[in-house]
Amino acid sequence: MIFRQLFDSVSGTYTYLLASRRGGEALIIDPVIEKVDRYLKLIEELDLRLVKAVDTHLHADHITGLGALRDRTQCITVMGEQSKVDVVSMRIAEGDRLRVEGLSLDVLYTPGHTDDSYSFVLDDRVFTGDTLLIRGTGRTDFQNGDSRQQYESLQRLMRLPDETLVLPAHDYKGDTVSTIGEEKRFNPRLQVKDAEAYAALMASLNLSNPKMMDVAVPANMRQGLMQAEIARRGWAVSPTQAADLLGARDVMLVDLREPGERKKHGVIPGSLHAPYPDLRENLGPGGMLHELAASTGRPLLFYCAFGERSAMAVQAAQDSGLIGVRHIEGGIGAWAGAGLTVERSA
Ligand code: FE2
Secondary structure, eight states: EEEEEEETTTTTTEEEEEOOOSSSSSEEESOBGHHHHHHHHHHHHTTTTTEEEEEESSSSOOOOOOHHHHHHHHHEEEETTTOOOOOEEEEEEEEEEEEEEEEEEEEEOSSSSTTTTTEEEEETEEEEEETTTTTEEOOOOTTTTTTTHHHHHHHHTTTSSTEEEEESSSSSSOOOEHHHHHHHHHEEEEEEEHHHHHEEEHTOOOOOOTHHHHHHHHHOOOOOOOOOHHHHHTTEEHHHHHHHHHHHOOSSSEESSHHHHHHHHHHTTOOOEEGGGHHHHHHHTTTTHHHHHHHHHEEEEESSSSSSHHHHHHHHHHTTTTOOOEEEETTHHHHHHTTTTOBOOO
């Protein structure tokens, strides 16, 4: 496995780059906007293809690199379903799996630092965001933080095997990695007897707000791709327009989501499946979508969860010379919101 822990000294943030092999798909956790050039250079040097950029939660102390990485690599942005970010490409929840080629991370909902805090378990290690830090825990006094909830989340993390490596989103003292067993014994925040005692401890901290908070939180809430630009070019249709086109059999509807998303959230009836990470291959000469559009004479109509992947796919399809390709603005989220039929049995 390729594993890199990268550091932003201004915000004390750790960013993690993961891939199963050289030349393979990569995932990045908690990227910082100022470091995006550095990440992209490393990704190129290691011959990786960035497929997903994930934030463990909506950060208050730095601006996320999610939007910039998506705009520069067309990767998928991922956050929890509770996040108050305007749009991400994919939302995850407790029990889901975060996958790239050769790697599958367990998704644990660990609220408390914020109401959208997640941890990710990959084999021998856990990425804890700001839920569990090395000899500390993330503050719980803003962004819908809740110290009792965090206590429960920490108890959950403590049930992982003692030797599990702990990889937090921040450190301000120079520590890089710990283990669950070590934190159980030596983390002062974990030496309390119950949730009440933990809440009292957290309430006594009297922390000042992060320097960047007034800038970072609003910026991090506006990460969505500008789907308006795609619409201005005439490459978007509303859910009801899409339903009319489908009814008239004027388009080939293509779902770009992952199998797990289709199973969990259902599909638009009559759609084909072509996951977004394979898009370039599928659009090229000889590729499935290329051939399909050519043989049926019906233009492609893409959709995904919220319209981000499909908007990027429209651009890629236009770039590869396919004509008349459009997408459903707002994805299946908007489709369901318009009261149109979603098939649950996929
Ligand atoms: Fe945080």
